[in-house]
Structures are given as C-alpha cells and as structure tokens.
Amino acid sequence: MGQQFKLIRPLLLLLFLGVTRLAYGQENTTPINLETVLTLGGANNLTIKEYKLKQDLALADFAKAKEWWLPNLYAGTSFHQLWGNAMNSDGRIFTDVNRQSFWGGVGVNSSWDFGNGIFTANAAELSSEATALETEAQQNQTLLSIIETYYDFLVAQLYAESYAQLAAQAKTIADQIEIQVDAGLLFESELLLAQSSYSHLQVQMMSAQLQQNTKSALLTQLLNIDPTSRLVCIDTVLTPLTFEKENLELETSFEPAYQKRPELKSMDLMLQALNAEKKTTTTGLLLPSFSVGAYGSYFGGVFTPVNPTSSINASLIWTIPTGRLIYGGKLKQFDARIALQENQILQAKAAINREVLYAKGRIILAKEQLDIALEGSRLAEKALDQCVQRQQLGTVRPFEILQAQEIYINSRLDYLTSVSSYNKAQYQLLVATGNNL
Secondary structure: OHHHHHHHHHHHHHHHHHHHHHHHHOOOEEEEOHHHHHHHHHHHOHHHHHHHHHHHHHHHHHHHHHHHHOOEEEEEEEEEEEEEEEEOOOOOEEEEEEEEEEEEEEEEEEEEEHHHHHHHHHHHHHHHHHHHHHHHHHHHHHHHHHHHHHHHHHHHHHHHHHHHHHHHHHHHHHHHHHHHHHOOOOOHHHHHHHHHHHHHHHHHHHHHHHHHHHHHHHHHHHHOOOOOOEEEEOOOOOOOOOOOOOOOOOOOOOHHHHHHOHHHHHHHHHHHHHHHHHHHHOHHHHOOEEEEEEEEEEEEOOOOOEEEEEEEEEEEEOOOOHHHHHOOHHHHHHHHHHHHHHHHHHHHHHHHHHHHHHHHHHHHHHHHHHHHHHHHHHHHHHHHHHHHHHHHHOOOOHHHHHHHHHHHHHHHHHHHHHHHHHHHHHHHHHHHOOOOO
16 A cells, blocks of 8 residues: 555645645635535535435324324313204204303313324334434435545546646647757657647546536535535545455345345335334224213303303224225225335345445456556556656657656556545445445
C-alpha cells in the first residue's frame, strides 16, 4: 500500500493543490469528501426523508389502532321542546302536546370488538416495525447510490484537471515547436502533430468536464443541496478500502445475509402482520363484541323540577357472518395477499443472491485491474524518468516529453479508476451482506 501511495502521490498533490485553490477561491463552492456526502445524504436526501415520513405515518396508524379499547366520555346539557302531536308508547297519539325537558350530566360509552381490535392492533404494530426496517433498507440503498456517484464525480474531476494540465503543456510545447519550425530547426509536420495533440487534449478535457458536470448535478440532487453550488472534492488520497478479510471464496449459504438484510426482515414482519390481520376473519369470529354505556344526570322539567337520574346499558354479542361462512371472500383475500408476500420474499432472496455474487465478482476483477494498473503506472513512471534524463542531455524532442507525460498521467488515472471501482464494489458488498452504512 505504501508503494502504491508513493507512486500516485506526485500526481495527486499536483491535481488537488489546484483544485483546493479553486474551491476556496470561488463563492458558492461546496467542498466535499466521502464523509461529507454521507452526512448530507443521510440528513437531506428526499428519498430517505420520504421513507422516514412513511415510518411516522405507520407509527401514527399503530397509535390509532391501539385506541380501540378506550371508552368515550361525555358531559353536557340538553333541552327538549315539542309542540303538537306525540305518540305514546302504546301507539296512541296525543294532540296539542306542549312538552319540554332538561338533561344535564356525565356518561361513558364503550364498545369492544375483541375479534377486530386485538388482531388489528397487533398487525399495526408489526407493520410499523416493518416500515422502520424498510426505511433502514432504503437509506442503505440511497447512501450506496450516493457513494457510487461520489466516486464517479471524483474520477471525472481528476480526469478534467489532468487533461487541463496536459492541454496547457501541449500548448506550450506546440508554441516552442512553432518557434523552432520558423527558425528552420524542425519540420512543419512536427508542429502539425503537436497542434493536433493539443486539440485532442482539449476535446478530452471538455468531455471530462461534461462528465464532471453531469455527476455533480446528480450528486447535488441526491444530497438535496443548493443546485447553484459548485461541488469540489477535497479528498487528497484515494486508496483501496477493505472492510473485511479478503476471503472472496463464494459461500455455500447466503443465510447470514438473509438474516441481516433489513429488506427481508421488513418483508417477514409484513407477512406476520398479514397473518395477524387474517385472524380477524378466523379466530376473531369466535370472540364477542361487548358494549356498555352509563350516565348520571339530572333530568326533568326545564330547570325545575329536576331529579337525579342514572342509566346503564350493556350487551355481549356474537356476530355470525353468513357471507363469510358461505363464500369466505375476505379469508380468500388474506390467503392471496399472504401467498403474494411469500413470493415477494423469495424474489428478494434471489435478488440478494445476485447482489452478493455480483459484488464479489466485481471486487475480484477490480483487484486484478488494480494490479495491472499499478504495474502500468510503474512502467510509465520509468519511461518518463528516462525521457526527463534524455531531455537534460538534449537528446529528446519536446513532443516525446508530452507523449511520455500523457501516458504517465493516463496510467495514474487508470489506477485511480480501478481504485474507485474497487471501493464502490466494497461498499456494494457491505450492503449486500446486510451491513448498514
């Protein structure tokens, strides 16, 4: 690792000194690094906020479901006045009635539907727990997307800066060759090649700047920050990361990942919630509904005469739903929803298998790229050193120096791209195996 850093250090210092000066020399510039984007993403990302709001809604639904056993209290007064006809309880109608009454008191009414209340509240609790885990899973996926975008932005920034420096060097060399051509010391073809190289590097620089702007816009959206901000990465070292021992043997079982992935935990809780709610149409039908109402008041004429009056009513009722017994439509609905949820769990497991295998394969290939790119950078560095020595002896043409520098920097960029790919794969494996970011 120390040798790798030694090889890329000259390029990185050169690039980031210019970037840092630019970052702190402009208004509305936002310096970022990996820690910054993870913090901003967790706090500001609108997708994560949406799932947190859904979690709040699920908790509110659970709080509402728990209210089923609480009674309703009431207190107040009422007046009654009737003129004209009134029917007596035995069916006779009285005419020219002038009736008035007053009621003032307190009371309580409550109805307990045990078959629905108990199981619905249990299902709501499980659903709220599932929503919390779904939020956790979505946060992991969103932060993983932010990490990948961050590394893409960093690499694009490095490319743009390196091609800008190469283009500036190419312009200087082309100007030097033009002077020598005018003096008759070099052929015009060498000038044309130098100018063509300068144009090519300008195109490469603009392409890298376009890619940098694209990734910057996407990262700004993911972080939900001021869209007019100019993002500039201030990471000064890009080194390979390893979160666990590099044992990339494919495991025979994915069960550890299943047990840790919040998506599967959430889906399993939702399955439990469906089974709990299903009991409202199975076990719940055996449970009665109990109602009670009572009040204490003063009742009588309007203010006088009034006398203490109390009442209590209670009932215990078993409901026999004939539609459920004949067709069982609601039960069939629950069975279908449960079967669908079980199928979705199997699909999620298959997706986890693919994510883990893909991440491990990506790490293996990225590691091989790292080794190849590192060897290529050593060769390019050696070639550049020899060109510099020949330049000091006056035996190398300026155009050869530019070519050597371009190859050298491109080899370093290949290495940095490989590091970026390797680190992104490490984070992907971290999430795929059920770890939180």
